[in-house]
Amino acid sequence: MAVAVPPFETFYDTHKTEVFRFLVSRIGREGAEDAFQETFLRALRAYHGLEHGDHLRAWALTIANRIVLDGRRRQRPQGEMPDLVTEDGRPAYEELAPLTDELPAKERAAVVLRYGYDLGYDEIGAALGSTESAARQAASAGVRRLRADKKEQKQ
């Protein structure tokens, strides 16, 4: 059997800490515990279908992000705005998280992975199951939408 990806243990051990921190930063410790397990179970279900082992970090974070969004969709009544908290000295992804909640899922993932996690567009494209140029477009569409939202809020 050709080995396209590393053994799951290696993947899990490499990314578990960062994924957990990401989840805590998004939804707090309590929610992060369930979301953590769900993230890696979802990764495990898809793992043997992966064609290569590149961009696994982006892939893991994207799954975690989707779990968070799925949870929000179930819980939050539509139209409610997230709390816009900013605090000095927090990592970039924490700053970005609440700001980007209202973006369409793909744009949000592209913006967070690009500006919060500093991933390249090639990695983001792979993580989102599309191409580098589609990832670039999604990120810039997301940024344009954030700017437009911000203007609207000021007016």
Added chain:
Amino acid sequence: MTEILTPDLDERFRAAAAAEGLLDVAYDVFDDTAMGPLLVGVTDRGLCRISFDPEPERELELLARAYGPRVLRSSHPVDRVHRELDEYLEGNRRAFDLELDLRGQPDFYLRVLAELARVGYGETTTYGTLAARAGNPKAARAVGTVMNRNPVPIVLPCHRVVGANGSLTGYGGGLHRKEQLLRLEGAIL
């Protein structure tokens, strides 16, 4: 610190992954056995690997190649193997009651391993005898190779196979281990 992943949460994921049947191989390393550390791997069909002196990284690659990439440390699926090995190594068990997964082994290997499984506790046999029982009396040397590549030593008792002149010959896990196992079984003094 709230963002630390606790061992408890880590173990819960590993248990859930096995409980949902998502693993190609569940493995664990038993650090505390009389034979030193043993890495043990099981699939949904049975025991597929016992390894002495495990270098986990290399071992995981081999398991992934043979059975699929969803290889994860998870202790519950290997509990029974752990218990039977402990009992055996403490002298309280003479035969193993475990399913084996020998997928991918060539026919000749399977025939030899099947004959090997019939060599009882405390007995020894020779490479030549085993070759004859597997249908090829001239294949003593090839039987030596099969023993050396035995995926589940101890449980498939390749330590009970010795040279025609009674010498211990060789053992994948090192001759001292072969001696230790034969001594445990009372086959040598």
